[in-house]
Amino acid sequence: MPSLSKEHFDLYSAFHVPETHAWSSSHLHDHPIAGDGATIPVIDISDPDAASMVGGACRSWGVFYATSHGIPADLLHQVESHARRLFSLPLHRKLQTAPRDGSLSGYGRPPISAFFPKLMWSEGFTLAGHDDHLAVTSQLSPFDSLSFWKEMKKLAGRLFRLLIISLGLDEEEMGQVGPLKELSQAADAIQLNSYPTCPEPERAIGMAAHTDSAFLTVLHQTDGAGGLQVLRDQDESESARWVDVLPRPDCLVVNVGDLLHILSNGRFKSVRHRAVVNRADHRISAAYFIGPPAHMKVGSITKLVDMRTGPMYRPVTWPEYLGIRTRLFDKALDSVKFQEKN
Numbered sequence: 369m370p371s372l373s374k375e376h377f378d379l380y381s382a383f384h385v386p387e388t389h390a391w392s393s394s395h396l397h398d399h400p401i402a403g404d405g406a407t408i409p410v411i412d413i414s415d416p417d418a419a420s421m422v423g424g425a426c427r428s429w430g431v432f433y434a435t436s437h438g439i440p441a442d443l444l445h446q447v448e449s450h451a452r453r454l455f456s457l458p459l460h461r462k463l464q465t466a467p468r469d470g471s472l473s474g475y476g477r478p479p480i481s482a483f484f485p486k487l488m489w490s491e492g493f494t495l496a497g498h499d500d501h502l503a504v505t506s507q508l509s510p511f512d513s514l515s516f517w518k519e520m521k522k523l524a525g526r527l528f529r530l531l532i533i534s535l536g537l538d539e540e541e542m543g544q545v546g547p548l549k550e551l552s553q554a555a556d557a558i559q560l561n562s563y564p565t566c567p568e569p570e571r572a573i574g575m576a577a578h579t580d581s582a583f584l585t586v587l588h589q590t591d592g593a594g595g596l597q598v599l600r601d602q603d604e605s606e607s608a609r610w611v612d613v614l615p616r617p618d619c620l621v622v623n624v625g626d627l628l629h630i631l632s633n634g635r636f637k638s639v640r641h642r643a644v645v646n647r648a649d650h651r652i653s654a655a656y657f658i659g660p661p662a663h664m665k666v667g668s669i670t671k672l673v674d675m676r677t678g679p680m681y682r683p684v685t686w687p688e689y690l691g692i693r694t695r696l697f698d699k700a701l702d703s704v705k706f707q708e709k710n
């Protein structure tokens with residue numbers, strides 16, 4: 369994560385958006401924002417039909433709201449209070465946890481900042497790996513983080529099972545899916561994001577458009593304050609639109625990342641998303657990312673590949689893919705795509 373400079377601009381007491389944080393209108397308004405018509409699926413994941421609903425949502429949207437997700441409301445509340453305590457600390461205390469020595473964990477700008485010439489209206493704590501996490505944040509604010517990790521991993525396991533069923537895979541085929549079956553091998557990370565109120569939200573962006581690299585992201589966001597938007601690609605008859613993913617009571621947001629897109633041979637859609645800011649609410653979000661262990665090559669599941677045309681993507685490990693993203697950012701997924709055969 370890029371570290372913050374000494375001349376760090378204090379977002380929390382800003383009266384204007386400085387040039388360093390002012391984005392061009394053509395970037396911010398690259399696509400229209402959808403009206404009320406577009407609705408993101410809300411899925412009760414304990415429903416007997418949950419697998420087909422989750423599969424359908426991941427194919428057509430790449431994102432859905434999950435209810436009956438099993439994460440206690442109290443735990444989510446504690447995560448949010450913990451994040452608020454961390455973000456409210458003086459800058460020099462937060463900077464003490466800035467990532468060092470190749471570690472990803474700690475305080476700083478959003479990890480995707482390096483790809484953009486302008487700064488975003490947010491800051492975050494990346495918590496990659498349980499030990500790092502404990503070391504980083506327990507210095508600053510006490511919190512029983514392990515129960516959160518455990519609960520999120522359990523939820524990810526339920527979601528993976530639903531995806532596997534929706535793909536119609538049997539036991540043997542499931543064996544190919546590695547961490548989807550053997551969850552203890554999976555790698556995971558948490559990203560706490562803080563979006564301070566913004567005096568000129570029409571000139572700033574909380575988090576610029578991107579896809580997530582892992583298999584799945586599960587996101588908790590503050591009640592009330594919206595900000596997350598997903599890009600809804602339309603068929604040829606309609607153009608793409610940004611759709612608000614407003615907070616809904618008792619719901620977590622689940623979205624597909626690039627590696628699940630590859631694993632599913634393009635069936636599940638890695639969805640582009642961004643976070644906008646507003647004048648009134650200081651928004652907090654907590655994203656849980658789950659992906660394969662570092663050594664595992666992720667390629668398309670054989671059963672999902674059309675044998676005449678072959679797999680759509682070449683296999684990559686998560687670290688390899690992150691390296692490609694560092695060079696190519698949003699062209700990374702296309703760059704591991706095989707050319708179409710005629």
Ligand SMILES: O=C(O)CCC(=O)C(=O)O
Pocket residue numbers: 559561575580587589595596641642643652653655
């Ligand atoms: O805060 C949000 O709503 C989005 C966060 C996000 O996209 C991320 O952390 O990758």
Ligand SMILES: [Fe+2]
Pocket residue numbers: 578579580641
């Ligand atoms: Fe994201």
